[in-house]
Amino acid sequence: MEITFLGTSSGVPTRSRNVSSIVLRLPQRAECWLFDCGEGTQHQLLRSDIKTSQLTRIFITHMHGDHIFGLMGLLASCGLAGSAQQVDIYGPAGLEEYLWACCKYSYTNLTHRIRVHQVKPGVIFTDSDFTVSCLPLKHRVPAFGYRVQEKDRPGRFLVEKAKALGIPRGPIYGKLKQGQNVTLPDGRIIRGADICDPPEEGRKIAYCTDTVFCEEAITLAEDADLLIHEATFAHQDANLAFERLHSTSTMAAQVALAAKVRKLIISHFSPRYAPGNVLTLDNLKQEARAIFPQTKLAYDFFTYEVPRRRNSEQ
Amino acid sequence: MEITFLGTSSGVPTRSRNVSSIVLRLPQRAECWLFDCGEGTQHQLLRSDIKTSQLTRIFITHMHGDHIFGLMGLLASCGLAGSAQQVDIYGPAGLEEYLWACCKYSYTNLTHRIRVHQVKPGVIFTDSDFTVSCLPLKHRVPAFGYRVQEKDRPGRFLVEKAKALGIPRGPIYGKLKQGQNVTLPDGRIIRGADICDPPEEGRKIAYCTDTVFCEEAITLAEDADLLIHEATFAHQDANLAFERLHSTSTMAAQVALAAKVRKLIISHFSPRYAPGNVLTLDNLKQEARAIFPQTKLAYDFFTYEVPRRRNSEQ
Numbered sequence: 001m002e003i004t005f006l007g008t009s010s011g012v013p014t015r016s017r018n019v020s021s022i023v024l025r026l027p028q029r030a031e032c033w034l035f036d037c038g039e040g041t042q043h044q045l046l047r048s049d050i051k052t053s054q055l056t057r058i059f060i061t062h063m064h065g066d067h068i069f070g071l072m073g074l075l076a077s078c079g080l081a082g083s084a085q086q087v088d089i090y091g092p093a094g095l096e097e098y099l100w101a102c103c104k105y106s107y108t109n110l111t112h113r114i115r116v117h118q119v120k121p122g123v124i125f126t127d128s129d130f131t132v133s134c135l136p137l138k139h140r141v142p143a144f145g146y147r148v149q150e151k152d153r154p155g156r157f158l159v160e161k162a163k164a165l166g167i168p169r170g171p172i173y174g175k176l177k178q179g180q181n182v183t184l185p186d187g188r189i190i191r192g193a194d195i196c197d198p199p200e201e202g203r204k205i206a207y208c209t210d211t212v213f214c215e216e217a218i219t220l221a222e223d224a225d226l227l228i229h230e231a232t233f234a235h236q237d238a239n240l241a242f243e244r245l246h247s248t249s250t251m252a253a254q255v256a257l258a259a260k261v262r263k264l265i266i267s268h269f270s271p272r273y274a275p276g277n278v279l280t281l282d283n284l285k286q287e288a289r290a291i292f293p294q295t296k297l298a299y300d301f302f303t304y305e306v307p308r309r310r311n312s313e314q
Numbered sequence: 315m316e317i318t319f320l321g322t323s324s325g326v327p328t329r330s331r332n333v334s335s336i337v338l339r340l341p342q343r344a345e346c347w348l349f350d351c352g353e354g355t356q357h358q359l360l361r362s363d364i365k366t367s368q369l370t371r372i373f374i375t376h377m378h379g380d381h382i383f384g385l386m387g388l389l390a391s392c393g394l395a396g397s398a399q400q401v402d403i404y405g406p407a408g409l410e411e412y413l414w415a416c417c418k419y420s421y422t423n424l425t426h427r428i429r430v431h432q433v434k435p436g437v438i439f440t441d442s443d444f445t446v447s448c449l450p451l452k453h454r455v456p457a458f459g460y461r462v463q464e465k466d467r468p469g470r471f472l473v474e475k476a477k478a479l480g481i482p483r484g485p486i487y488g489k490l491k492q493g494q495n496v497t498l499p500d501g502r503i504i505r506g507a508d509i510c511d512p513p514e515e516g517r518k519i520a521y522c523t524d525t526v527f528c529e530e531a532i533t534l535a536e537d538a539d540l541l542i543h544e545a546t547f548a549h550q551d552a553n554l555a556f557e558r559l560h561s562t563s564t565m566a567a568q569v570a571l572a573a574k575v576r577k578l579i580i581s582h583f584s585p586r587y588a589p590g591n592v593l594t595l596d597n598l599k600q601e602a603r604a605i606f607p608q609t610k611l612a613y614d615f616f617t618y619e620v621p622r623r624r625n626s627e628q
Contacts, residue, residue: 105412
């Protein structure tokens, strides 16, 4: 599971930061998911090594322009590039109507290429490897945070060990792989756990934007390996955060601390903290780290591979 | 009158060319007009020295995404940047409905900041210095080409010459400045033309995209100082041009020749002619120049100052 930030500015693009979008590369699949799609996301993808042909799902947090104005261009370009695959798009009420209105007026035919799902709190997608759920955040318009949870995987079956113990090949191997205990024809009882590595715990990622501090963000991020949380403002601009229902660096850190996550990456920065100003992103980083030391600042094209927990950490 | 190309690719952006937009800087006014607004136009403006606060009018040729998907982001960002000025937007049927639908679903309030005008063939705007007119082109959806005509200006009043001739200051100066003939109190008749430089002929620019070869483009470009014409395809791909109702390099050159323009700049190139391919933009340039030697190829951020005609050329 590898995250790449395609846009890390809030509201408007700057010369160095585009508006919101992140891409999640799934492990052992040639598949990418996008979270938010501000204007210029397709341009950022062009500058990355990510192939739009691998894009299968897009999750939209809310309907503000800096999170959705790149959707139509990206989807239209995927079509022009001859990609026939279908893209599933998840988001709040209005998303589907928005896309079909844009299609209508711009003569863009996406009928057979997109499927739009209006999200409700809870699990919104699951397959053999992942579960995605969402909860409402606290913003000026309906907004959802997302949690992606990789399913736990049984530990590697130690075939050499099985052979050494003289366990006969066949259906018994299958049962042991699944962690079951098995009685052999010779009467020995073999524990699956003894013939397998410990199970691999699935990784968990939470993505919370746009929001002021809220309990739902903590719930989404509970025990996550990575929390990506917006931090539009510095702590001393908390009045702006409360007024506009955005977060400060310290609110993001408090969510990370309360949820006991392993890593926090803050993003969605107001352009007012550009280098040379009184407060800069260094201040936001220090403020967040004072509360939650494992904090990083996102920048465009920053890529982070979410590590698996070692067994001793489980 | 200075033109800057912000996007010169057709359909999709590439790593070096964005989708369509050009900006026209008006002489002696801190004012810019935009023609088309593909996705990422606001990003391109950020990378140029053009201030979005000077943007007063936007002219849209047609409703395909690569010409309009940057509108909402640009207009929303202008608002966030605190620009209070109103922008007049001109374009075909559907443009106004598109913008209000986007505003509605993205919670963007542009009510007091934009005024949308549906264009019809003929003059669509005029003020003391400029006239803008449009005609329908020939594309898969309704498309309009635009002509911007600077009004002729009276020649500079030669005040030293007037003094030397002993012409008394006052209302007589005003009449002479306007080119009138005046009888002085002493009986002499003074011709305005003798006390002024020759009138300056206004410059004319035509912008024709997207279209296959058509007579209306020639009418729009008649005697223009600059014709900007799309050339999506090379001559040998004319079958694609006819199929998709786009132009080849040679069609653009034929329009320029027939309209007797002074300069042709071709743009809106298919990404298929990127460097390293069998046919490249050098081929398109050569094809066009074989018919119309005064042809240039546009590239992103290419700026062209439209020269005034010298009097001897009038």
